[in-house]
Amino acid sequence: EAGVTQSPTHLIKTRGQQATLRCSPISGHTSVYWYQQALGLGLQFLLWYDEGEERNRGNFPPRFSGRQFPNYSSELNVNALELEDSALYLCASSSSGMPFYNEQFFGPGTRLTVL
Amino acid sequence: SQQGEEDPQALSIQEGENATMNCSYKTSINNLQWYRQNSGRGLVHLILIRSNEREKHSGRLRVTLDTSKKSSSLLITASRAADTASYFCALTGGSYIPTFGRGTSLIVHP
Secondary structure, three states: OOOOOEEEEEEOOOOOEEEEEEOOOOOOOOOEEEEEEOOOOEEEEEEEEEEOEEEEEEOOOOOEEEEEEEOOOOOEEOOOOOHHOEEEEEEEEEOOOOOOOOOOOOOOEEEEEEE | OOEEEEEOOEEEOOOOOOOOOOOOEEOOOOOOEEEEEEOOOOEEEEEEEEEOOOOOOOOOEEEEEEEEOOEEEEEEEOOOHHHOEEEEEEEEOOOOOOEEEOOOOEEEEO
16 A cells, blocks of 8 residues: 655755645545754644645645545645745644544655755 | 654764654544655655554654654664665645645764
8 A cells, every 4th residue: 555655755945935735635535734843943833734625734834735535646836936935844634633543644744955 | 735844953872872852733634654864865654653553663663642642753773874864754734735844864873
């Protein structure tokens, strides 16, 4: 069974540009979560999608947005990039919209560098 | 939402020794999970322990939860060089979104 996949592996942008990150969950999983992990810090929750709807959002500005497609894959968009957006962005999926009950399976991440 | 605090921040041991790391928190939780992360890559789920459980085992891993002290510990017995990684606790409370601490960096020397 294929795990969670993310693309691209690395992404280099300049300040002010837009970045698009993609995630494909494990087959059968309907929930997708996005986290930001800046250097030396823990994971910060960004967004949670389930069944195509945004279910919850972390404490991030509106320039962080995303969507979930009918096949449950997901996209994270970051507009007007700032230097402090440089981080590892991790996507995770779970089998239902209840992270309370189910473990999350993580992808390898996309490392975004903003110059 | 609250964040767990792992302790110690870094731990260096020899192969074969046991490694213990702790996670403390401040408000009530529904469950607590431990994850491992190798070299800035994705996280691997280790163990989930619910608020009404006190201890769980998985292979060489043992997790305890003391809700009265609001703390959990992860014990890795007979550590191996391959256990070298960062270990995170993730708390789930009323928001249903796991929140992660900053992690404990474990180095196991061969």
